[in-house]
Amino acid sequence: MEGTVTVSTQGARGGIDLRLRRGARQATTHPYPPTNPSHPHRIAIIGGGPGGLYAAALLKRRRPDREITLWERNAPDDTFGFGVVLSDETLGGIEHADPVVYEALQQHFTRWDDIDIVHRNIRHTSGGHGFAALGRRRLLEILHARCRSLGVELRFRTQAPSPAWLAETYDLVIAADGVNSATREAYAQEFRPRLTTHRCRYLWLAADFAFDAFRFEIAETEHGVMQLHGYPYSADASTVIVEMREEVWRAAGFNEPTNEPTVDVPASVERCAKIFADALGGRPLRANKSAWTTFRTVVNDRWSHGNVVLLGDAAHTAHFSIGSGTKLAVEDALALAACLEERPTLAKALAAYEEERRPVVASTQRAARASLEWFENLPLYLDQPPRQFAFNLLTRSRRVTHDNLRLRDPHFTAAVEREFGCPPDTPPMFTPFRLRGLTLRNRVVVSPMDMYSATDGIPGDFHLVHLGARALGGAGLVMSEMVCVSAEGRITPGCTGLYTDRQTEAWQRIAAFVHSQAPGTALGIQLGHSGRKGSTKLMWEGIDEPLEKGNWPLAAASPIPYGPGSQTPHELTHTQLTLIRDQFTAAARRAAAADFDLLELHCAHGYLLSGFLSPLTNHRTDGYGGPLTARLRFPLEVFDAVREVWPDDRPMTVRISATDWADGGTTAEDAVAIARAFVAHGADAMDVSTGQVVSDERPEYGRSYQTPFADRIRHETGAPVIAVGAISSWDDVNSLILAGRTDLCALARPHLYDPNWTLHAAAEQGYEGPGVVWPMPYRAGGRRPRTGRTDAPKPRLTLGS
Numbered sequence: 001m002e003g004t005v006t007v008s009t010q011g012a013r014g015g016i017d018l019r020l021r022r023g024a025r026q027a028t029t030h031p032y033p034p035t036n037p038s039h040p041h042r043i044a045i046i047g048g049g050p051g052g053l054y055a056a057a058l059l060k061r062r063r064p065d066r067e068i069t070l071w072e073r074n075a076p077d078d079t080f081g082f083g084v085v086l087s088d089e090t091l092g093g094i095e096h097a098d099p100v101v102y103e104a105l106q107q108h109f110t111r112w113d114d115i116d117i118v119h120r121n122i123r124h125t126s127g128g129h130g131f132a133a134l135g136r137r138r139l140l141e142i143l144h145a146r147c148r149s150l151g152v153e154l155r156f157r158t159q160a161p162s163p164a165w166l167a168e169t170y171d172l173v174i175a176a177d178g179v180n181s182a183t184r185e186a187y188a189q190e191f192r193p194r195l196t197t198h199r200c201r202y203l204w205l206a207a208d209f210a211f212d213a214f215r216f217e218i219a220e221t222e223h224g225v226m227q228l229h230g231y232p233y234s235a236d237a238s239t240v241i242v243e244m245r246e247e248v249w250r251a252a253g254f255n256e257p258t259n260e261p262t263v264d265v266p267a268s269v270e271r272c273a274k275i276f277a278d279a280l281g282g283r284p285l286r287a288n289k290s291a292w293t294t295f296r297t298v299v300n301d302r303w304s305h306g307n308v309v310l311l312g313d314a315a316h317t318a319h320f321s322i323g324s325g326t327k328l329a330v331e332d333a334l335a336l337a338a339c340l341e342e343r344p345t346l347a348k349a350l351a352a353y354e355e356e357r358r359p360v361v362a363s364t365q366r367a368a369r370a371s372l373e374w375f376e377n378l379p380l381y382l383d384q385p386p387r388q389f390a391f392n393l394l395t396r397s398r399r400v401t402h403d404n405l406r407l408r409d410p411h412f413t414a415a416v417e418r419e420f421g422c423p424p425d426t427p428p429m430f431t432p433f434r435l436r437g438l439t440l441r442n443r444v445v446v447s448p449m450d451m452y453s454a455t456d457g458i459p460g461d462f463h464l465v466h467l468g469a470r471a472l473g474g475a476g477l478v479m480s481e482m483v484c485v486s487a488e489g490r491i492t493p494g495c496t497g498l499y500t501d502r503q504t505e506a507w508q509r510i511a512a513f514v515h516s517q518a519p520g521t522a523l524g525i526q527l528g529h530s531g532r533k534g535s536t537k538l539m540w541e542g543i544d545e546p547l548e549k550g551n552w553p554l555a556a557a558s559p560i561p562y563g564p565g566s567q568t569p570h571e572l573t574h575t576q577l578t579l580i581r582d583q584f585t586a587a588a589r590r591a592a593a594a595d596f597d598l599l600e601l602h603c604a605h606g607y608l609l610s611g612f613l614s615p616l617t618n619h620r621t622d623g624y625g626g627p628l629t630a631r632l633r634f635p636l637e638v639f640d641a642v643r644e645v646w647p648d649d650r651p652m653t654v655r656i657s658a659t660d661w662a663d664g665g666t667t668a669e670d671a672v673a674i675a676r677a678f679v680a681h682g683a684d685a686m687d688v689s690t691g692q693v694v695s696d697e698r699p700e701y702g703r704s705y706q707t708p709f710a711d712r713i714r715h716e717t718g719a720p721v722i723a724v725g726a727i728s729s730w731d732d733v734n735s736l737i738l739a740g741r742t743d744l745c746a747l748a749r750p751h752l753y754d755p756n757w758t759l760h761a762a763a764e765q766g767y768e769g770p771g772v773v774w775p776m777p778y779r780a781g782g783r784r785p786r787t788g789r790t791d792a793p794k795p796r797l798t799l800g801s
Contacts, residue, residue, distance in 0.1 A: 040171035040307070040346055041066055046160045046183055048072025050084070050136075051312035051329025052176030053143035058097055058337035060150040069153045071160035076144055077137065080289050082206040083233025085133045085323045086330070093334045104142045108134045110232050114213035117390040118279065119382075120220075124390040128408030131214060133233040139326075163187065163308060172346065173308040174336070176329065179298055181314035191310065192301035198319075199376045201254070201292050202243040205269060205285040211238045216393060217279045218378070224248030225379050228276045229321065240285055241320065242272045243375060246294070254292060265290055295319055295372065297365065303358070304350040311336065316361045318368035321375060322397050328364060332357055366702040371397040373708060380715040384740055387416045392739040398703060402428065402734035420738055423769070428738040429730060429745070430762065430771025433476070435684045435720065437649030438597055440476035440744070441520050442771045443737050444758045447724055447746035448479040448526045448600070448655075450495065452538045457487065457497025459506045467510055470751055471518035474758030474772040477744070478514065478521060482528040482602050483507075483591075485583040488552050489529035489608065494538050498527070498587040498594075507594040515595065520773055525591045526655065527584060527642070528602030531611045532556035532569040544695070555580075557611045557618040557625070557634075563695040571620070580608070581638050588642045592650070599646050601639055603674075604657040605692035609635040613656070613674060614693050616665045628670055632677050643682050653722065654678045655687035658709035661697035668709060675713045685720040686713055687746065704732055711741040722746050730761035760784075 043059060045052045048070055056068050086094075086105075095102040109132045117124050147154055160166065163183045166173045175183035184191050210232035217228040226244040233239055249255060254268050265287055273285045298317040303310045312329030336353045343349035374381075374396035381392055391413075394400050406413040422431050430442045453462045471478045484490045484497045497503050507525075514523045535551045536544055546567050554569035555576060561568045572580070584601075591599055603609040611617040612634045618625050624634050643652055656678075658671035666674075675686045688710035691697050699705075706725030714721040723742035727733060733745045750757050762772045763784045774782045 039063065039340060042170045043068045043172045043174065044160070044166045044170040045070040045174045045176060046163070046166070047176035047178060047312075047314070048074070048076075048140075048154070048156065049176060049178065049312065049329065050139055050143060050326050051333055052174065053140070053147055054094075054101070054330050055174055055176065055311060055333035055336060056152045057101065057143060057146045057150055058333055059340070060147070060152050061098060062337060062341060064151065067153075068151075069155065070147070071155050071158050073157065073159050076140070076154070076156045079137045079140060081136050081204050081239070082237065082288065083133045083231065083239040084136050084139050084326045085131055085231065085233075086327055087323070088130065088132070090327045090330055091132065093331060097334055097337070098146070101142060101146050104146070105134065105139070108138050108142075108234075110134065110210065110234055112213060112232065115394065116211075116213040116215045117393055118215065118217040119386065119389055120218075122386045124387060124412070125213065126390065126394060126405065126409045126412045129214070131231065133231060133239075135233050135237070136326075138234075167306060167308050171307060172340075174311050175308060175314050176311045177314050179296060179313045179317055181310070183308065184300065184310060184314050187305050187308065190302060190305035194299045194301075196297040196299075198295045198297070198372055200243050200245055200372070201249040201294055202241055202320075203265070203268060203272065203287075203292050204290050205240045205242065205272065205287055207238045207240050207280055207283055207285055208236060209238060209281070209283055210235055215279060217276060218382070219275050220382065221248075221252065221275065223252040225382070226252075226275060227375060227378060228279055230279065240272075240276075240280075242276070245376065249292065265292070268292065297369065299365070303354045307346060309336065309350050309353070316365065318361075318364045319372035321371045322364070322368045322399065328361060331360070363702075366700075366705070367397040367399050370708065377712065380712065381740075385419050387412075387419045388738070388740050391416045392741070395735050395739050398732075398735070401731045402738055403731040416738060425767070426769055426771060427730075427734050427765050427767055429733045430767055430769060431737075432771070433720075433743055435598070435651035435653075438522055438651050440522055441773075442474070442476040442758065443744050444475040444477075444733065444761075445722060445744050445746040446470045446473075446475045446478040446751050447748040448481050448602075449748050449752070450481045450491065450539070452492050452494035452540075454494055454496040456502075457484065457490065457495065457499065458503050459496045459510060463496065463506075464510050464513060467523070468513050468517065469755040471514040471521040471523065472775050472778070473751070473754075473756040474762065474774075475521060475751070476758075477524055477598065479524040479526055479600065479746070480507075480596075482526050482607070483587070485527055485529055485580070485587040488555070489531075489534065489580075489583070491530040491534055491607075492536055492538050493547070493550070495530075498525070498590045499583065504590045504594055507591070507596075511595040518775070522597040523595075524598035524600055524653075525594075525596040526600040526602050527587050527591065529580060529583075529608035530554075531606070531608030532560065532562050532566070532617070533606050535567060556608065558620055560617055560619065562606065566695075574622075577624070577634055577637075581634075581641050584638050585641045585645050588645050592645070592647055596650075598651050598653065599642065600653040600655055600687060601635075601642060602655050603635050603678075604655045604687075604689045606657070606694065609638060610657055610693060614660055614666050616660055616662060616694050628673055632674065636677060636681055639678060639681055639683070651684035652682065653685045653687050654683045655689055657690050657693050658688050658706070658713070659690045660693040661691045661699045662694050665693065668712060671709060672713055672716045675717050675719060679717055679719040683719070685722055685743065686710075686717075687722040687724065688713055689724050702726065703728070704736065707736060707741055714740075714742065720744070724748070730765065733761075 045056050056070050060068050111132050114125050114127045163186045184193050211230050215230040219226045229241040230238050269285050269287050303315050311332045335356050339349045339353040343352050433440045484495050486499050511523050532554050534554050554567050555572050556569035559571050613631050618631050660666045690706045691699050704727050707723045710721040710723040720743040722744040724746040727745050728750050736742045
C-alpha cells in the first residue's frame with residue numbers, strides 16, 4: 001500500500017513570483033557551462049520528494065566531488081499525505097546502497113503482518129504479509145539530513161529554473177517533479193506522455209491512532225459503495241484513504257460546496273469519519289492539504305531526452321492500492337545511480353536505466369491497473385461468500401496468489417477452500433464442474449489452437465497425436481482447433497473442416513482414442529467460419545497474408561478487408577446467410593455423430609460471426625446491422641439452429657471477443673450484453689477472449705490480461721465463464737477459480753510447451769485424487785523429479801562504500 005499522495009513540485013499553475021522571474025533571468029546566462037564528462041559532475045534535480053532526494057544522496061555519496069543542486073518549491077517541512085509503505089525488496093536495495101539511510105529508516109518503522117477485510121459486519125483476517133511503514137514527513141527529514149551531510153545543495157521555497165536552461169548548464173538534469181511534471185510537459189514531443197484518468201474519487205486523510213492491521217472496510221450506503229483503506233505508520237497514527245466511484249461521490253453530495261467556491265474538504269472529512277465510525281472507533285479524521293482527486297496513470301514512451309531524465313511519478317504512476325509510488329521512485333534512484341557508474345557515457349547510462357526499469361514498472365502498472373479496476377468494479381463482488389470476497393480482494397492485483405497466500409496464512413486459505421467446496425487436500429483447479437449433462441473432473445481446458453496441418457480439411461495423424469497427447473496430459477476438457485463448416489470458410493488450406501464424410505470419420509477416430517485412452521477427459525469441438533480472414537497462408541508462412549495462388553472468394557458481414565493487403569470480401573445476401581446457417585447445423589450433426597462431448601460456437605477474433613457483432617466490421621443497413629441487437633441477429637440465428645440439432649444433454653459454449661482493443665469497437669459493456677443474449681438463448685458458458693477483430697488493434701498485454709472481461713461477464717450475467725489469455729501457471733488457475741473470477745481456465749501455449757501440463761501441476765502440488773488421473777503407462781512419472789540446488793542471486797544494486 002502506497003502511503004503518499006502523488007503531488008507535483010513543479011507542475012501547479014499560478015504562483016508566479018520573483019523567484020520565477022529570477023529563474024527567467026538566469027536562463028539568459030550560463031555561469032557554469034556543463035563539463036560533459038562520461039560520469040556527470042554537475043547535476044540538477046527538480047523536485048524534493050523521496051525519489052529526487054534519494055537520487056541526490058546516492059549520486060553524491062558515490063562521487064563526493066560532484067556538484068548536486070536540488071530545487072523544491074515547497075518548504076522543507078511541507079508534505080502531502082501521511083504514511084509511506086516500503087517493501088522488503090526496496091529496503092534491501094537501500095541497505096546495500098546506503099546503510100546510513102537504511103539504519104535511520106529502521107529506527108522509525110512500524111511493522112505489522114495482518115490484513116483485515118471488513119464487509120457486511122464480518123471481519124476476516126489474513127496474516128503473514130509483512131509491512132513496514134513510516135511517516136512521510138519522517139522519511140523526508142531522514143533524506144534531508146543525509147543530503148546535507150553529504151554536501152548536496154537543497155534549495156527549498158525556490159522554483160527551479162526552466163528545464164531547457166538547466167539542460168544547457170548542467171551535465172545531467174533529473175526531473176523528479178511529480179505526476180504534474182512541468183519538465184515532462186516541456187519536452188512532451190520527446191517523452192510522448194499518455195495520461196489516463198480513472199473512475200474513482202479518493203481523499204487522503206489520517207487518524208490519530210494506529211490500526212492493528214492493514215484494514216479494508218466496505219460501506220454500502222444509500223448513495224452507493226464506498227471503501228476505506230487504512231494502515232498504521234507510527235505508534236499513534238494511521239493513514240486513511242476513502243474512495244468511491246465518481247457517481248457515488250456526486251450522489252452523496254461530496255462535490256457540493258458549503259460557503260466556499262470549491263469542494264468543502266473539512267465537511268467531507270467529518271462525513272467520512274461518520275461513515276466509517278466503526279473502523280475508526282468513533283475517532284475523528286484529519287486532513288493535510290487533502291483534496292478529493294481522481295487517480296491518473298502516467299506512461300511515457302521515452303524517459304530521457306538528451307541529458308534530461310524522468311524519475312518517479314514524472315515517468316510513471318501506479319495506483320496507491322498496491323503501494324508503489326514511493327517504492328518505484330526509490331528503486332528508480334537506485335537503478336539510475338548504478339547505471340551512471342556502470343556505463344561509459346551518459347547516453348548509454350540513461351538508456352540502460354530505462355531498459356532496466358521499464359519492464360519492472362510496466363509489470364507494476366499492470367498489477368496496479370488490475371487493482372484499481374477491481375475497486376472501481378467493487379459492487380460486482382458484494383454478494384460473494386464472505387471468505388471468497390476477502391480472497392478476491394487480496395488477490396485482485398495478481399501479485400498475491402493462491403499459493404502465496406497458502407504459504408503466508410494456510411488457515412485462512414484452507415477456510416476459503418472449504419467455503420468454495422474443495423474436497424479435502426484438493427486444489428481449486430481439481431474440483432469438478434458441471435455443464436448441462438457433462439461433468440468435467442477438473443477446471444483446466446486445452447484452448448483451441450489452429451494447427452494448420454490438415455489436408456482437404458481432414459485431420460490426420462498429427463491431430464490424433466496432438467489432441468491425444470493433451471487428453472492423456474490430464475486436462476478436464478480438450479478443445480479442437482476451429483473446425484470450419486465449409487471449404488470456403490477455412491482460414492488457410494491447412495485448416496480442418498467438418499463438411500464431408502471423410503472428415504467426420506477422421507474426427508471419430510480422434511474422439512474414440514480420447515474416450516478410450518484418456519477416460520474422464522472430455523473432447524470439445526469449436527465450429528467456425530473464417531469470414532473476411534480466410535484464404536490466407538499457413539501461420540508460419542505469413543500470418544493473415546493472402547495466398548499467392550489458389551485463393552477462394554471471401555464473404556463477410558460487410559465488404560471491408562481485414563488488412564491493407566487483404567482480399568475484400570463480398571457482403572453476404574440473405575440467401576447466403578441461410579446457406580451458411582445450414583452449413584453450421586450440418587457440421588453440428590456431424591460433430592454429434594463423431595462423439596464430441598461439447599460444442600463451441602466461434603464468435604470471436606474477427607471471423608464470420610464475430611464480424612457481425614463488431615461495429616467496426618458490420619456496416620450493414622438491413623436488419624443484420626446497426627444497433628447491437630441487430631448485429632446479434634445472425635449469430636443468434638446460427639446458435640439457435642445449432643442448439644436445435646446438438647444433443648440436449650451436451651453443453652454448448654460461445655467464444656466472443658469482449659473488446660476489439662480499438663476505438664469505436666466492441667466495449668466491455670457490449671460484451672456483457674452479447675453474453676446475456678447468448679445465455680438467454682441457451683448457452684451453457686461463455687468463453688471470453690478479446691481482440692483479433694481489426695488489424696490495427698492495440699491490446700494491453702500482460703499476465704491473465706483478458707480475465708477481467710470474463711470476470712465482469714460472470715458477475716453481471718450469472719453465467720459460467722471460461723477465462724483465457726496469458727494464464728500460464730497452475731497458481732494462476734487456482735487463484736482465478738477460488739476468487740470467483742472464472743469457472744474454467746483455458747490455456748494454449750503452456751500446453752504446447754508441455755502436453756502433460758495438468759499432470760505436472762498435480763505432481764507439483766502433491767495432489768493425488770479423482771481430479772486428475774495419470775495414464776497407467778505414465779504412472780511412474782507421477783512424482784516431480786528432484787533438481788539441483790540453485791543459489792539466490794546477489795543484490796542487483798550495490799554501489800559500494
